[in-house]
Amino acid sequence: MKKFLFLFYILITFSLIQVSCKKAEPKIIHFSEHFIYINGFEDDISWKNATWEPIPYNWLGDKTDSSDFTGKYKLLWDEKYLYVLAKIVDDNLLDTHFDDFDSYKDDDGLVIYIDEDASGGDHQYNHQAFAYHLNFNSKTVDLGTDSLPHYYEHCFTSIRQDNDTLMYEVVIRLFDKTYQNDTLSKQVNLFDGKKIGFAIAYNDNDVSDNRENLFGSVDIEGDDKEIAEVNSDVFEKYILKK
Ligand SMILES: [Ca+2]
Numbered sequence: 001m002k003k004f005l006f007l008f009y010i011l012i013t014f015s016l017i018q019v020s021c022k023k024a025e026p027k028i029i030h031f032s033e034h035f036i037y038i039n040g041f042e043d044d045i046s047w048k049n050a051t052w053e054p055i056p057y058n059w060l061g062d063k064t065d066s067s068d069f070t071g072k073y074k075l076l077w078d079e080k081y082l083y084v085l086a087k088i089v090d091d092n093l094l095d096t097h098f099d100d101f102d103s104y105k106d107d108d109g110l111v112i113y114i115d116e117d118a119s120g121g122d123h124q125y126n127h128q129a130f131a132y133h134l135n136f137n138s139k140t141v142d143l144g145t146d147s148l149p150h151y152y153e154h155c156f157t158s159i160r161q162d163n164d165t166l167m168y169e170v171v172i173r174l175f176d177k178t179y180q181n182d183t184l185s186k187q188v189n190l191f192d193g194k195k196i197g198f199a200i201a202y203n204d205n206d207v208s209d210n211r212e213n214l215f216g217s218v219d220i221e222g223d224d225k226e227i228a229e230v231n232s233d234v235f236e237k238y239i240l241k242k
Pocket residue numbers: 036037038039040041042043044169
């Protein structure tokens with residue numbers, strides 16, 4: 001009996017070790033066989049073959065419900081670009097800072113986080129990963145190596161508003177950690193089997209001076225729920241598949 005219990009103990013311990021060592025499989029981004037027209041409409045053939053994923057987590061701000069915000073997104077790729085479609089329902093659209101570099105997180109706006117090689121790690125003042133803040137004028141802002149906000153012409157964005165619904169359709173060129181500026185740096189080509197880190201979020205302000213909530217696509221442990229702005233370890237791993 002003792003021998004049986006010992007063997008049982010070994011088996012359970014081994015199983016627990018296996019479970020704890022098992023890493024989450026990367027999610028799949030499917031290849032786009034067809035041209036995607038960046039116009040804020042989701043009727044392109046390729047989008048029909050992509051699956052919606054939710055933006056369910058309240059990273060910052062008071063507890064709220066679906067009447068305040070709901071969000072979902074789809075991803076696709078081809079050899080040159082990553083494509084993002086995001087459907088946001090926000091009960092009150094607010095854009096009060098007309099200087100794109102001034103308090104942009106206190107206006108409503110989508111944020112797209114990309115770590116081109118899924119390396120993880122700090123990206124606040126370097127370019128091993130990017131946090132693209134999409135303004136309503138379709139310009140994109142992220143912090144530079146000088147710790148100041150700058151424009152990045154990596155994203156071409158179409159935003160279509162229908163009452164309280166925003167449809168973002170975005171085509172993105174990816175850059176690696178050697179990125180210097182938009183004229184000197186060469187974009188990274190995409191290929192079957194390439195892994196990237198990705199997350200998406202929405203700054204929601206409805207009636208306040210400062211941002212009310214930040215909603216995100218990944219479940220972040222710990223107290224620093226805005227960590228995606230600083231560290232790409234929390235981005236989700238995706239693999240490009242043909
Ligand atoms: Ca379209």
